[in-house]
Amino acid sequence: MPPFEPKSFGPLVAELLQVERLPELGPGRPNKAAKSLLQSMSVERLFPGGIRDRNMALACLAGLWLHHDFLHESHEISQEIHTPTGSFWHGIMHRREPDYGNAKYWFRRVGQHPVYLPLYEAVSTMSEAIPDGLNRAKWDPCVFVDLVERATGSGDDVENACRRIQLLEWQLLFAWCWEQAKK
Numbered sequence: 001m002p003p004f005e006p007k008s009f010g011p012l013v014a015e016l017l018q019v020e021r022l023p024e025l026g027p028g029r030p031n032k033a034a035k036s037l038l039q040s041m042s043v044e045r046l047f048p049g050g051i052r053d054r055n056m057a058l059a060c061l062a063g064l065w066l067h068h069d070f071l072h073e074s075h076e077i078s079q080e081i082h083t084p085t086g087s088f089w090h091g092i093m094h095r096r097e098p099d100y101g102n103a104k105y106w107f108r109r110v111g112q113h114p115v116y117l118p119l120y121e122a123v124s125t126m127s128e129a130i131p132d133g134l135n136r137a138k139w140d141p142c143v144f145v146d147l148v149e150r151a152t153g154s155g156d157d158v159e160n161a162c163r164r165i166q167l168l169e170w171q172l173l174f175a176w177c178w179e180q181a182k183k
Helices: 010-017 032-039 052-068 070-078 084-096 100-110 115-125 143-152 157-181
Strands: none
Touching: 010 070, 010 115, 052 070, 052 084, 052 157, 070 084, 084 100, 084 143, 084 157, 100 143, 115 143, 143 157
16 A cells, blocks of 8 residues: 555645644544635635546545544535445544444445455554454454444553554545545
């Protein structure tokens, strides 16, 4: 898996992602320093070279809001994307809310997503011990929801591993959406 490089997504995204944030498993605290730039975003501004898939461009916006812990704003966008990818972002947001049952509902609506295989492969090669339950033959987002529920607030190695997995999940999904969205 190539490293996640914010500059490869253009100057606006690079500015929003200039500081790597290890996301909280819960809602976190909205990054007020990023709010004005996020509010100024539109899919047209995000993709000045043109948009091939508007839903994927909207998914990128939902992801950027989520990355900066603006769960409500992310939710407003993702709930209007009626695709497996929209359900994926919707599920992540509810997992972080935390509304674990609702997160599982949205993850079940995803089905098999193209990001699951690279996510599984990335998690399998993590230097941290893979938390119990994730040692499966494929990625299961509902198992990850259960693990996050148990680990949140524990302050232990499992919580830290879940946060790193959540960051990988965000990076892979964002990069995939970006590639689908741009012309």
